[in-house]
Amino acid sequence: MTLDPAEISYVESNDSEVWIHTAGGLAYRTKTRISQWETQLDSRFLRIHRSFIVNTARIDRCCPAHVEIGGMTIEISRKYREAARRQLTEQAANA
Template structure:
């Protein structure tokens, strides 16, 4: 059911958008076709939104602005194509070119889906394996075997219970979105497996024989998650 949820959600979102367009005066067949052309912008936003990172606030704001512009451009092109296909002789209503309207529709479709997926993830058993490429070789790793993730300049290292270390090019913010609820970000450069903690202090965590500092930015989140010392 969880694997089919995204497909069902986007189909439902297209139906809701079609109903909205029908209320604006479009025929049902035209509204359904135009609703489908909203999907490119929604899928673009859904894919890239989790990759936004505000470790560096200025860069995070700029990335958000660039992503918003890219989504709007994608949606404008899709809607123009859809409108020319469905209604080649009619003018495009100003509302469909209003950026606030487009962003509102996309947000109303995307944000609830993200929240529901997170809730489903929280109830899901730990059964997903990690599959990635390290030094040009494919690796399959049980997340339970992962101690912590460390970002080191342009590389990210994954350290396992067995002592293996895997180098990847995937950003730590992407690993943070990929890993399940066992894992916790405690520093801009570290994500740890909370089930492998050996010692916990207000300023540091010992895991795998290593002491990792808890940065000020994540200290409150760590305290809420792990409780007082």
């Protein structure tokens, strides 16, 4: 199955399962690890938690501690907070 990266809202790792969530509200299970997705996806995507990669173009609201995408609130973990802040600030400046 082929999926346009622009349609991906976020990638979620839940125990041994990884789910691709789309803007259309669909979710697809994949055997590819989240770390592999992180290297395969382009610069629109940002790792904000050990369990989440988000499509920055799909973020509805951004706060220092979380982002909101399609009604879902996803925490930005401390480990990724500074890198997330830098990338999101840079993208906002370039928009």
